Amino acid sequence: MYKKFLNDIYNFVFPPFCPCCGSKQQDDKIICDMCEGELTTAEKSDLKRHYNEYFVETGKIKKLFSLYIFVKDSPIQSLIHKLKYENKFRIGLQLGYMWARRFEGSEELTDLDYIIPVPLFHTKKAERGYNQSYYFALGIKKVLGIKIGLRMLKRRRATDTQTNLSKQQRIINVKGAFKVKNKRRLIGKKILLFDDVITTGSTVNECARVLSEAGVKSIIAGSIALA
Numbered sequence: 001m002y003k004k005f006l007n008d009i010y011n012f013v014f015p016p017f018c019p020c021c022g023s024k025q026q027d028d029k030i031i032c033d034m035c036e037g038e039l040t041t042a043e044k045s046d047l048k049r050h051y052n053e054y055f056v057e058t059g060k061i062k063k064l065f066s067l068y069i070f071v072k073d074s075p076i077q078s079l080i081h082k083l084k085y086e087n088k089f090r091i092g093l094q095l096g097y098m099w100a101r102r103f104e105g106s107e108e109l110t111d112l113d114y115i116i117p118v119p120l121f122h123t124k125k126a127e128r129g130y131n132q133s134y135y136f137a138l139g140i141k142k143v144l145g146i147k148i149g150l151r152m153l154k155r156r157r158a159t160d161t162q163t164n165l166s167k168q169q170r171i172i173n174v175k176g177a178f179k180v181k182n183k184r185r186l187i188g189k190k191i192l193l194f195d196d197v198i199t200t201g202s203t204v205n206e207c208a209r210v211l212s213e214a215g216v217k218s219i220i221a222g223s224i225a226l227a
């Protein structure tokens with residue numbers, strides 16, 4: 001009875017349907033083999049290259065962990081789109097869970113104090129009803145048991161969409177967009193900062209800058225996809 005209850009909860013959070021194509025899943029996989037085959041995994045070499053290009057210079061991020069490479073018109077784009085605009089917040093849980101399962105055991109993730117989802121501006125959150133990155137954090141918490149640091153980082157203003165901006169324009173666009181709350185709880189802490197897609201890293205770097213200034217000891221960046 002108790003086991004059945006647990007199983008029901010599990011199926012509620014992780015329904016046995018592939019979030020990409022909706023086909024019924026037989027085993028405990030989340031994305032079906034066919035869709036998985038269409039996704040491009042971010043390999044160690046991709047992560048290293050991206051890290052060297054966008055995070056070495058700023059020096060605030062200790063390590064980068066991303067699951068997939070963002071490819072236009074591929075299942076990863078549709079997953080993120082569904083999550084952001086079609087209220088499919090379970091996809092966030094599923095992707096966060098998959099992220100954590102893949103990187104579980106990495107030394108950098110063993111003694112973290114908080115996962116901080118990159119915040120949305122409050123009007124955007126109201127429009128969408130939720131912050132998708134919060135659901136990634138919930139999925140990660142389920143595997144790694146790290147607390148979610150809510151209301152620790154706030155977005156002070158709305159920022160323009162970064163899609164068509166250059167690296168330099170992106171840095172200017174997000175400058176001063178975040179502020180730290182609950183500073184006392186952050187001093188000396190180790191943080192996992194999480195966003196859906198990391199492109200040039202300007203958002204994550206700006207968050208990391210204000211967190212470091214507030215006394216955070218070390219920051220790991222995570223995302224579902226790398227663009």
Ligand SMILES: [Zn+2]
Nearest residue numbers: 018021032035
């Ligand atoms: Zn599928």
